[in-house]
Amino acid sequence: MTVWPRPSSPLILAISLTMVAVVGSLQDGESQPVMPSPLGCRFTREDVTIECHDTSLDNVLHAFKILTAFINTTHEPRSIAIKDCEIPYLPYVFPKFNETLERVHLVHSQLEYVYPDAFAHLQIKLRYLDFSHNKLHSIPYAFSTLLSLEILNLQYNQIVFIWPGPQFHWMFGLRELNLAYNQIGLSSDYVPDVRRITIKEPVVDHLYQLAQNLTLEEFNIEPISSSLEVLNLSGNKLATLPLQLYRRRLPNLKTLDLSNNLLSELPKMTTRVLPKIRRLNLRSNFIQSLGFYSLPIGLHELDLSENPLRCDCDILWLQEWVDSNKTVIFLPTCNSPSDVKGQFLLQLTNATLCGERNETVAVSHTPEKFEDFELLSLTSTPNTVKVSWRAKVNEKNDKKWKVFYRQSIDSRYKMTLNYSEIETSYIANNSTNSSKPWAYTTYVSEINNLEPNTYYIICISVSNFARFFIQPEKCQAIQTSVIVSQTSTIRVVKTQSVKTKQKFKTKTILTDIIIYPKSIIIKWDIVLLPRIRRSVLLQNTLEKGSFNSLKWIVQIRKFASFNITETEISVSENEAQSNRSFEYTISDLTPSTGTIFVYKQ
Numbered sequence: 001m002t003v004w005p006r007p008s009s010p011l012i013l014a015i016s017l018t019m020v021a022v023v024g025s026l027q028d029g030e031s032q033p034v035m036p037s038p039l040g041c042r043f044t045r046e047d048v049t050i051e052c053h054d055t056s057l058d059n060v061l062h063a064f065k066i067l068t069a070f071i072n073t074t075h076e077p078r079s080i081a082i083k084d085c086e087i088p089y090l091p092y093v094f095p096k097f098n099e100t101l102e103r104v105h106l107v108h109s110q111l112e113y114v115y116p117d118a119f120a121h122l123q124i125k126l127r128y129l130d131f132s133h134n135k136l137h138s139i140p141y142a143f144s145t146l147l148s149l150e151i152l153n154l155q156y157n158q159i160v161f162i163w164p165g166p167q168f169h170w171m172f173g174l175r176e177l178n179l180a181y182n183q184i185g186l187s188s189d190y191v192p193d194v195r196r197i198t199i200k201e202p203v204v205d206h207l208y209q210l211a212q213n214l215t216l217e218e219f220n221i222e223p224i225s226s227s228l229e230v231l232n233l234s235g236n237k238l239a240t241l242p243l244q245l246y247r248r249r250l251p252n253l254k255t256l257d258l259s260n261n262l263l264s265e266l267p268k269m270t271t272r273v274l275p276k277i278r279r280l281n282l283r284s285n286f287i288q289s290l291g292f293y294s295l296p297i298g299l300h301e302l303d304l305s306e307n308p309l310r311c312d313c314d315i316l317w318l319q320e321w322v323d324s325n326k327t328v329i330f331l332p333t334c335n336s337p338s339d340v341k342g343q344f345l346l347q348l349t350n351a352t353l354c355g356e357r358n359e360t361v362a363v364s365h366t367p368e369k370f371e372d373f374e375l376l377s378l379t380s381t382p383n384t385v386k387v388s389w390r391a392k393v394n395e396k397n398d399k400k401w402k403v404f405y406r407q408s409i410d411s412r413y414k415m416t417l418n419y420s421e422i423e424t425s426y427i428a429n430n431s432t433n434s435s436k437p438w439a440y441t442t443y444v445s446e447i448n449n450l451e452p453n454t455y456y457i458i459c460i461s462v463s464n465f466a467r468f469f470i471q472p473e474k475c476q477a478i479q480t481s482v483i484v485s486q487t488s489t490i491r492v493v494k495t496q497s498v499k500t501k502q503k504f505k506t507k508t509i510l511t512d513i514i515i516y517p518k519s520i521i522i523k524w525d526i527v528l529l530p531r532i533r534r535s536v537l538l539q540n541t542l543e544k545g546s547f548n549s550l551k552w553i554v555q556i557r558k559f560a561s562f563n564i565t566e567t568e569i570s571v572s573e574n575e576a577q578s579n580r581s582f583e584y585t586i587s588d589l590t591p592s593t594g595t596i597f598v599y600k601q
Helices: 010-027 057-070 141-145 313-325 350-354 536-545 573-578
Strands: 041-044 049-053 079-083 103-107 128-130 151-153 176-178 230-232 255-257 279-281 301-303 328-330 363-365 373-380 385-392 400-407 416-418 423-429 438-447 455-464 467-470 476-479 490-493 504-515 520-530 551-558 563-570 581-586 595-600
Touching (some): 049 057, 313 350, 373 455, 373 476, 385 400, 400 438, 400 467, 476 563, 551 581
Parallel strands (some): 128 151, 151 176, 176 230, 230 255, 255 279, 279 301, 301 328, 363 467, 373 563
Antiparallel strands (some): 041 049, 373 385, 385 438, 400 416, 400 455, 423 438, 455 467, 455 476, 490 581, 504 520, 520 581, 551 563, 551 595
């Protein structure tokens, strides 16, 4: 237990006696505040508040000891406000008030360190804690005892990292966290000591000081992620969004403030991660464009003002998003391209934003689920893609299905309608033993005249009053297969020539599979098996070259994907007669990704 020195000098004793007399008058029922002006603290009966202003830590400690002894128990303080003082560290100073204190303000007081036991026994009542405008470098360990805290204000400190630790572990009811105007965006490479931070200004000219990736080791609010409703990260020199905000679920977050940072782009912030988000403030950043449907559904208010917005076809989705969400949105005027600079995005037409478009009808994207359908498969050849899907049969369903496609490098609004006929089939289960009878219609459509070895985006759409709607999250990517050439794709391993005057049948045997980070090599041999039965047709075939019709098919599919890429491999007549070992390389694979392949003769 820390023992603070008793006032021993005549001057301090006189001050203390003066305070006793004034406190005593308060206990007798008078309404004036206790005002020990030499110590800089007073107690206001009407507000049930202790206020300290423009004083030192020693004076605050002496005032608290006197007030603890003489304040009537029926008027114990509910709030303590310390402002414009010199308190570099905060010891255990609230022992008497632990059952009544609900609010603590310690602001503009140069606070750098908080003793681990500073808030001991305050977990019962304390709801509001304001340590703003100080010099804290991290989240104090002392916060781990504040079980009932609901609002925590730490703005205008020098906090760089929110490390994983016990500080937030017991704050089950924390609703608001204000971390505005700290240093969270700085790179750990340039902050070897959080107590001595040196920043070159202006930061926009020294971007190397900023973190390019904020992992859960550098920004972690996981223990309070379920209760948090308001999070303020304004003015933190953020050049990237903390992973916590778009990879980890924040089920009750309603307000997120990211204004006055250095963000130039945003990752996709889905409704699954932020299901209740209502207000998103991105004011005064460096955002030129937003990823396609990268904002969560359900926003009531979006502030993008004071950003250098580029108004082109890639931002057209924002118009649709605003219309479908009925969101109040604050937008800057367009900063580029030059022909629309100074104009408002919502006043520009589709033709102005996208120019020449190659789709035959208007296409709109909608985040809402317009139909319950399931994509079954995508298969490709060098020049075609076959897509199949199914939808539940609905008596009210009079929508017409269509398939749109585009190359992956094209704008999402430059899509082509596939006019090929759609094959349909009906599947139903009307058994009396089934508790829920069901019925599906399966659809198959083939897209032709595509470029080989090219990535395409395939989207299923429905038409409504001559307009087509696409649900962007259900669009799928697929690559058309490569046209196999003998010299570049399949490598023939030279072996001893074999005469073909005898009648044989062939069998393919897989000999080896070699796996690399981005490719797989398949090796196989041709085995000749004598035929027992002779035939004129086989005799003629062998005399002309028994292997001129040999070919193999390789099918490739990623784990948990519908996309199947099919490649045909064949060999020439001369090679088939003189060689028995072959190998084929499946290239351009994604490292650390499961891949299923099937090959057959």
